[in-house]
Amino acid sequence: MFPIVPIYYLVTWLRNKLYDLGIKKSVSYDFPVICVGNLSVGGTGKTPMIEYLIHLLKDEYKVATLSRGYKRKTKGFQLADKNANAASIGDEPFQFFSKFKNDILVAVDSDRRNGIQNLQQNNPDVILLDDAYQHRKVKAGFNVLLTTYANPYFKDIVLPTGNLREPRIGVKRADVIVVTKCPKVLSENEKNDIIKHINPNENQHVFFSSIVYSDCLFSVEKTKMIEEFESFTLVTGIANPKLLVGFLEAKHLNFEHLNFKDHHEFSEQDIDELNKKQLIVTTEKDFMRLKQYDSLKDKLFYLPITVKIDDEPKINKLIKDFVKR
Structure with missing residues (x-):
């Protein structure tokens, strides 16, 4: 499959370039929209990161989550209610609803623009987009990009030979980059080496997180x-x-x-x-x-699992400052 890699690379690079140049249109919003996503295909820890943000914001703001609802049996926009289940909204959104149903709104729609438009009727203060980093029709105000310690994006290549959904340069759209699933003890030298490979812009912040099992x-x-x-x-x-x-x-x-x-x-x-x-x-x-x-x-x-981030006060402040702005 390797000969297909340059073709996939070119198509995804060109698509992103058209959005960057404004030829293809992205819609931005006058209220906080936070996107959690990745460059690679699955397994980076998006669900626990969304839950981390819910815990952080739900006591001060009316929070809504918007997911695609992967492998659900329904179509179009669905707002979770007492009849919701994994078949109607997908397993991960149903997990959000089961844990936080009295505190947040949970919705699914493969068309994120349409999903946001429908959610606005319920007046959320902030919307968390789950796995929407490549959904360029929507321009989130704040992007959280996840990459795993064991298989970071900078050691990978695009599909179909590698696991990247788009070229590595896509990392530059992120405001925060979280290296997930790290060992509980990670030396400063290791962190600095990873940060060196990421080579973040001045406005980008890199964090390291690990999984905590109950x-x-x-x-x-x-x-x-x-x-x-x-x-x-x-x-x-x-x-x-x-x-x-x-x-x-x-x-x-x-x-x-x-x-x-x-x-x-x-x-x-x-x-x-x-x-x-x-x-x-x-x-x-x-x-x-x-x-x-x-x-x-x-x-x-x-x-159950939760995530522990190496500098929680800093990332919490970045998120809360964005929402306040």
Whole structure:
């Protein structure tokens, strides 16, 4: 597939150039719109970053999230309500709604312009765009770009041989660059080396974040400490489960791992197989798709995660200052 790389590069570069020159039009807004996205295909930690921003802003502002709603069964604009589920709005938006439904608005629309226009009828103070970095029809006021420690964008190339959705130069549109999924201990030398490769502009800020796993597992009705699980089946349908597997292995837990592709749609055959398992641990995103099955209710638990950013006061101030402006 490598011979296709230059063609893909040229097409995506030209598309971005047309937007940069104003030949293709981007719509900007007179209220805060924050975009969280990446250059690569999946697995950078957008969902926990959106949740970080929700926690940061929800007590002071009316927050709305707008996602594409990947693999949902509906079309067009959908505003989450009491009837929402993973099939109607997608697993990640349903996760936002399940956790914050009394505090925020959650909407999906593949057309972000149309989604924002519809959300405006509900008068949000700030809109968080989930995975919209390449959606150039909308010009967010503030862009948060994520790239992983294990596979940073500056060591990658564009599709189809690499994982980049657009050329590396796209990083220059970001206001904040967060290197995600870092080791808990990251030396200043390592940070400086990564920053050197990123080569940020004067107006860009680089941060480093790591994943923090909960000590508790949750089901629809129960909460248990992770140490209570002597043997279980781990079910994942995420882009990269390596960190989760490593976390569980470090605790010397006994488990088998059923690894599905990202956003996997569980079939009846899959559910039949899972029904044979005595205890199942999964990610919060996968839990949103699996909890609808009553047969799994008493055996299905998820392990929540949060992100810890190396300089939280600074990034929090940058975000809040933008919203105030």
